[in-house]
Amino acid sequence: MKQTTQNWLDLRHDKPSGIESLRAHFTGHAYDPHWHDSYLIGVTEQGVQQFHSRRQQHQSRPGTVFMLEPEELHDGDAINAQGFTYRMLYLSPQQVKQRLAPLTESGVQQHELGFAATLRDDKQLAYAVWHAFEALWHDHPEMIKDAALDRLFLQLGQHPLWRNRNYMIDKDVLLAQRARDWLIAHHTENPGLQTMAQALNIDRFRLSRLFQTHWGLPPHAWLVQWRLCQARRQLAAGCAPVNVAAELGFADQSHLGRWFKRACHLTPARYQLACTNLPDSD
Incomplete structure (x- = not known):
C-alpha cells in the first residue's frame, strides 16, 4: 500500500481485536489538523516527527512513544528532507477500558484515560508498543498477540494516566x-x-x-x-x-x-x- 518513493503508508486491521496498526513515512507536510475517535499509541522509528497538540509543538525522535487521546487535535510534519517513519496502534476506548480495568484497584468506571504527557522517553514502554505492533502486524497466533497487548497495557497502567470525570464544568x-x-x-x-x-x-x-x-x-x-x-x-x-x-x-x-x-x-x-x-x- 506504498504510495510514492518519498511518502508511503501501510495499514493493517486485526480482525479478532479490531485494532488497526499503521506504519508510515513522510517527508515535508504529512497531516492537516485532525482528530480520531481512538487512542493513538505509537513509536517514532526514524527521523523527527513534529506535530502540534494541546496548544504545544512536540518533536518525537527515534524511540520516543507518542500518545494521543480521542478527539485530541493534532497535525504532522517532517523537519527536514530526511522525513520520519513511525508505527502506531489505534485502540478503541472500549478496548482500553476493558484491558486496563483489571490493572487498577478501583477499575475505570469513574475515570477516563487521560495521558499526562503526549511524549514519553521510556524504553520499557517503547519496547511494549513495538512488540504489540509486531504481533498484530504479522498476525501472530492469538496467544502471542494477547501476551503482547497485556505487556503494553501493563506498562501503560504503571504511568499516572488517569483523570477523574467528576470535575466542575462551566x-x-x-x-x-x-x-x-x-x-x-x-x-x-x-x-x-x-x-x-x-x-x-x-x-x-x-x-x-x-x-x-x-x-x-x-x-x-x-x-x-x-x-x-x-x-x-x-x-x-x-x-x-x-x-x-x-x-x-x-x-x-x-x-x-x-x-x-x-x-x-x-x-x-x-x-x-x-x-x-x-x-x-x-
Whole structure:
C-alpha cells in the first residue's frame, strides 16, 4: 500500500481485536489538523516527527512513544528532507477500558484515560508498543498477540494516566458540548451556522468563537472530522463507500473520497480492502 518513493503508508486491521496498526513515512507536510475517535499509541522509528497538540509543538525522535487521546487535535510534519517513519496502534476506548480495568484497584468506571504527557522517553514502554505492533502486524497466533497487548497495557497502567470525570464544568463548556451533540444529531442536513445558533439560542459569532476555543476547529471543520471517523468505522465493517457517503451527509461518493484520501492518505476502497479483504473497486 506504498504510495510514492518519498511518502508511503501501510495499514493493517486485526480482525479478532479490531485494532488497526499503521506504519508510515513522510517527508515535508504529512497531516492537516485532525482528530480520531481512538487512542493513538505509537513509536517514532526514524527521523523527527513534529506535530502540534494541546496548544504545544512536540518533536518525537527515534524511540520516543507518542500518545494521543480521542478527539485530541493534532497535525504532522517532517523537519527536514530526511522525513520520519513511525508505527502506531489505534485502540478503541472500549478496548482500553476493558484491558486496563483489571490493572487498577478501583477499575475505570469513574475515570477516563487521560495521558499526562503526549511524549514519553521510556524504553520499557517503547519496547511494549513495538512488540504489540509486531504481533498484530504479522498476525501472530492469538496467544502471542494477547501476551503482547497485556505487556503494553501493563506498562501503560504503571504511568499516572488517569483523570477523574467528576470535575466542575462551566457554562461555556456545557454549551460547546451541546453544540457538538447538535451537530452530530443534524449531520445529514448540512446545517448552517445561523440555524445552529438559533437552535441553541446563542449569537452565531459567539457560538463560532466558543466552539473553536473548546474543540480546536470551527463547527464545519469539526463535523468533517466526525464524519471521517464514522466513515472509517463503517468502511471497516464492510459498508459500501457509496452508502457511507449518503448516510454521513457527503455530497456523493467522490466527495467522501476526496476528504478521506486527504485525511488518511488512502482511498476509501483501499482502506476497506486493508480492513476486510473485500475486492478493491478503485
